[in-house]
Amino acid sequence: ALRSLDLPRLSYRVRASRLGEGIKSHDLERMAGRVLYAMGYRADLENPELDIRAIVSRNKVVFGYEVARPDRGGFERRRPHLKPFFYPGVLMPRMARALVNITMVRPGELLLDPFSGTAGILVEACLTGIRGVGVDVQEKLNRGARANLEGMEADLILGDARSLPFKNSSVDAVVTDTPYGRSAVIKARSKDEILSRSVEEMYRVLKAGRRAVIVTDSPAEDLLRSKGFRIAELHSDRVHRSLTRYIHVCEKPADF
DSSP, rough: OTSSSSOSSSOOOEEEEEEEEEEEEHHHHHHHHHHHHHTOOOOOOOOOOOEEEEEEEEEEEEEEOOOOEEEEEEEEHOOGGSSSOOSSSSHHHHHHHHHHHHHHHTOOOOOOOHHHHHHHHHHHHTTTTOOEEEESOOOHHHHHHHTTTTSEEEEEEOOTTOOOOOOOOOOOEEEEEESSSSTTOOOOOOOOHHHHHHHHHHHBBTTTTTTEEESSSSHHHHHHHHHTTEEEEEEEEEETTTTEEEEEEEOOOTOO
């Protein structure tokens, strides 16, 4: 497998990972080192110019070399209080990115956040090449969100999630953290009313066969099913003693 790789003539380091049973990682690293040495390559375990990766799964080994590495430190640099505009009670960047990923939305497609707030979800979507559009009823939050989204491909609309300004089946994914807690401003008769009507609108504008990830502060499966969604997954995230987030992974039926 190593001899079949078109490797550049650079100093290398082999790192193996084992999935389940199979040859031990350090044994494979030593075996690979002997093969590479015989091929005329030079090892450098401290500062290699090339990282060669091996995945071991039972009786199979897959080799490749690293061409890019994610900047995981970026999540820490994008913590809410470090952004140009901060407002309490928002999702952390890692969580926002995870929710975007769960929708399976692809680069170039359109993701909607109907309660966009400070645009934390939209920032994570845009960083992966997704087009974002956010709606929020508070002008102050919309202004702040624009500062957080500077230079990114996203649109913000001052509007009401209960009456979204989009055509039927026009967005590829929905991700939203619905209003709850003391920091939420509810411009409706009740929190239940805004959640019920906004879910109807999310269902209406989402394309058939696509996903919406809806976060609430209490389980909402019955409501979501009553509006037409199928619940693919339900997760809970305990934030602190008085708040647990419920993450509903919803699908609009493909035959809608």
